[in-house]
Amino acid sequence: MRNYETFSTTADTGIRFRGRGHAELYANALRGLNLLLFGRNPRLAKQKGTAIPFRFRGDGPENVLVNLLAAAVALAGQEGQQVTATDIRRADGCRLDALLLTAPCPRLPRIDVKAVTYHDLRVRERNGVLRAAVVLDI
Amino acid sequence: MSRAIGQFVEVAPCRWRLGKAADRAMTADAEVFATREILQQALDDGAIEQVVNVACLPGLAGSSLAMPDIHHGYGFCIGGVAAFPADGGIVLPGGVGYDINCGVRLLASSIPESEFAAVADAVGHALLARIPSGLTARGLRPLNKKEFQRLAAGGVGEVARRFGSDPGDMEFIESGGCLPFDAPGALGPRACERGAAQLGSLGSGNHFIEVQAVEEIFDPAAARVFGLEPGHVAVMIHTGSRGFGHQVASDYIETFRRRNLARLKLRDPQLVHAAIASSEGRNYLQALNAASNFAWANRQLIQEEVIAVLEEALAMGRRQLGLRLVYDQAHNIAKFEHHEVDGRALELLVHRKGATRAFGPGHPDLPSRYRGTGQPVILPGSMGSSSYVLRGTAAGTAAGTFFSSAHGAGRRLSRHQAIKLSAGEDVRERLRGQGVLVFSLSSQGLKEEIPEAYKDIDDVAAATVAAGISEKVARLRPLLVVKG
Numbered sequence: 263m264r265n266y267e268t269f270s271t272t273a274d275t276g277i278r279f280r281g282r283g284h285a286e287l288y289a290n291a292l293r294g295l296n297l298l299l300f301g302r303n304p305r306l307a308k309q310k311g312t313a314i315p316f317r318f319r320g321d322g323p324e325n326v327l328v329n330l331l332a333a334a335v336a337l338a339g340q341e342g343q344q345v346t347a348t349d350i351r352r353a354d355g356c357r358l359d360a361l362l363l364t365a366p367c368p369r370l371p372r373i374d375v376k377a378v379t380y381h382d383l384r385v386r387e388r389n390g391v392l393r394a395a396v397v398l399d400i
Numbered sequence: 401m402s403r404a405i406g407q408f409v410e411v412a413p414c415r416w417r418l419g420k421a422a423d424r425a426m427t428a429d430a431e432v433f434a435t436r437e438i439l440q441q442a443l444d445d446g447a448i449e450q451v452v453n454v455a456c457l458p459g460l461a462g463s464s465l466a467m468p469d470i471h472h473g474y475g476f477c478i479g480g481v482a483a484f485p486a487d488g489g490i491v492l493p494g495g496v497g498y499d500i501n502c503g504v505r506l507l508a509s510s511i512p513e514s515e516f517a518a519v520a521d522a523v524g525h526a527l528l529a530r531i532p533s534g535l536t537a538r539g540l541r542p543l544n545k546k547e548f549q550r551l552a553a554g555g556v557g558e559v560a561r562r563f564g565s566d567p568g569d570m571e572f573i574e575s576g577g578c579l580p581f582d583a584p585g586a587l588g589p590r591a592c593e594r595g596a597a598q599l600g601s602l603g604s605g606n607h608f609i610e611v612q613a614v615e616e617i618f619d620p621a622a623a624r625v626f627g628l629e630p631g632h633v634a635v636m637i638h639t640g641s642r643g644f645g646h647q648v649a650s651d652y653i654e655t656f657r658r659r660n661l662a663r664l665k666l667r668d669p670q671l672v673h674a675a676i677a678s679s680e681g682r683n684y685l686q687a688l689n690a691a692s693n694f695a696w697a698n699r700q701l702i703q704e705e706v707i708a709v710l711e712e713a714l715a716m717g718r719r720q721l722g723l724r725l726v727y728d729q730a731h732n733i734a735k736f737e738h739h740e741v742d743g744r745a746l747e748l749l750v751h752r753k754g755a756t757r758a759f760g761p762g763h764p765d766l767p768s769r770y771r772g773t774g775q776p777v778i779l780p781g782s783m784g785s786s787s788y789v790l791r792g793t794a795a796g797t798a799a800g801t802f803f804s805s806a807h808g809a810g811r812r813l814s815r816h817q818a819i820k821l822s823a824g825e826d827v828r829e830r831l832r833g834q835g836v837l838v839f840s841l842s843s844q845g846l847k848e849e850i851p852e853a854y855k856d857i858d859d860v861a862a863a864t865v866a867a868g869i870s871e872k873v874a875r876l877r878p879l880l881v882v883k884g
Contacts, residue, residue, distance in 0.1 A: 269816075270814030270815055270816040270817065271445075271446075271472055271474075271814060272445045272447075272471045272472040272811050272812070272813070272814050273471060273472060273473055273478055273811050273814075274473070274474060275814075275815060275816075321657065321658070321661060321662070324669065325657065329654075332650060336590075339535070339643075340594070340643075370535055371535060372844065373604075373844075374534070374535050374603070374604040374605060376498055376499065376605075376643075376646045377498040377646045377649065377650050378650075379474040379475070379498075379670055380474075380475075380653065380657075380668075380669040380670045380672070381473075381474030381475055381668060381669075381670040382668055382669075382670075383669060383670075384669075397474050399474065399497075399498045399499075399646070400605055400815075
């Protein structure tokens with residue numbers, strides 16, 4: 263498995279990702295979403311844009327992931343902004359305190375992600391690597 | 401857990417039961433209304449496990465059910481039906497889905513197919529240009545905050561009052577196009593913001609406007625009552641509550657999680673639920689009603705725009721064109737209904753996700769016009785294939801489904817598989833060759849929606865009839881499709 267990749271279910275689609283620790287897991291979740299929405303991730307050197315604070319405290323990493331991805335989906339769909347990078351200040355299993363660095367979307371998203379679901383979502387750890395798969399309603 | 405077809409018993413034609421003894425956690429049986437082939441597909445794609453997961457929920461009335469268009473969803477399968485007692489039962493947003501009151505409406509007309517053919521191309525272009533579709537954030541009628549609140553409470557009645565649509569249509573919309581909503585505080589600000597901007601928009605994915613020809617009549621008496629005549633044009637509109645419904649569902653899944661997750665034993669966290677009587681349960685049901693009202697209003701406004709396009713193209717008025725709403729039905733919704741379970745009359749909260757209500761003849765909630773025939777049940781096919789109009793029956797089997805039926809063909813292939821299968825193909829040209837004009841802003845969207853991505857609608861209709869949950873009335877052939 264790559265650090266992040268997309269997959270399909272019969273009716274929906276999703277992203278799979280992994281990371282050594284929660285900070286990397288959350289960052290790769292956003293990269294997976296970019297891959298799904300725009301076909302690739304932005305080149306970091308070309309980023310210009312604004313920093314949007316994201317602070318969330320929840321009941322577990324699944325809760326953090328759904329809310330983080332939902333925020334990124336809303337930025338893309340409603341504000342026309344793509345999260346190009348993350349500056350993570352604090353990340354653990356129940357919280358994320360980060361700046362989402364954004365830039366105008368390079369093009370319209372390839373698909374209309376309507377919601378981020380909890381379907382079968384469970385962050386699992388194996389050999390020190392955290393893994394998760396999130397199904398998106400499209 | 402992997403299951404095999406041998407664990408199911410076909411208790412009646414196209415009615416398969418998995419007894420609750422099959423799994424320790426099941427509190428009720430699971431029943432699937434399908435052919436053997438559809439059941440096998442549902443086993444293969446994981447949808448059956450989702451029916452079983454629902455059968456593990458507390459307080460289920462009757463069985464955990466799946467209709468003949470069953471396929472894998474999130475939490476609930478698509479085509480799933482589950483009912484819980486109004487008194488002491490639970491409500492789950494995952495049993496409704498994110499696109500609250502996604503549904504279909506059908507218009508009949510007296511426009512001959514040959515007359516429509518002469519203007520079809522112009523109509524397709526006009527529909528695509530005038531009705532916002534795809535990834536748009538703005539609808540035909542953006543509303544301010546006050547207007548939005550009034551619409552959330554008034555549904556189609558508010559559209560009639562404010563935008564002048566025919567109030568007579570309300571009789572032919574499930575629940576009259578309005579469910580009770582009097583708790584504005586149950587709606588989050590973001591949900592309202594998204595809804596206010598998007599009223600009168602089709603959306604994307606499998607949403608569509610389709611102009612069809614009435615091809616074949618199976619039940620002439622019912623077809624006459626529904627206003628369907630062979631060779632005449634009909635219009636089908638499929639869309640829902642847009643970003644408003646999605647935000648309501650997302651907001652309440654978070655609320656339910658916060659309040660209840662720790663004490664629930666769930667096989668899938670998407671099945672998080674709350675007591676109907678709890679404050680979060682009551683608030684969700686209020687918000688669900690508001691989103692349902694929005695969806696009916698959305699379809700009403702799109703209908704008015706479609707009628708305006710047809711009037712202009714054919715230079716005749718709505719009455720001369722014989723355009724009349726046959727019915728508007730929801731297929732992602734939870735509503736309180738009265739049913740008999742094990743000989744007891746109960747008020748139940750019936751969740752239908754990708755499933756349609758199908759009341760039989762004589763049901764008091766039907767408009768007087770349809771009391772003798774049963775409810776029109778609209779069964780859209782895939783882009784390029786036929787659709788069916790069925791009618792609800794009062795048969796015993798139908799009662800066992802809480803009078804529910806399939807909502808469409810049901811996907812068979814994932815979107816990736818569909819794109820792969822149609823690689824290098826011009827989908828528009830292929831369908832044009834089959835006599836179907838296709839209009840869409842998204843070429844990839846068309847590839848995702850190729851006919852092969854769906855089950856054969858004839859099989860789904862046949863399984864529905866064989867299972868005794870609806871009867872065929874008419875088959876409609878697509879002439880023109882506008883895809884979101």
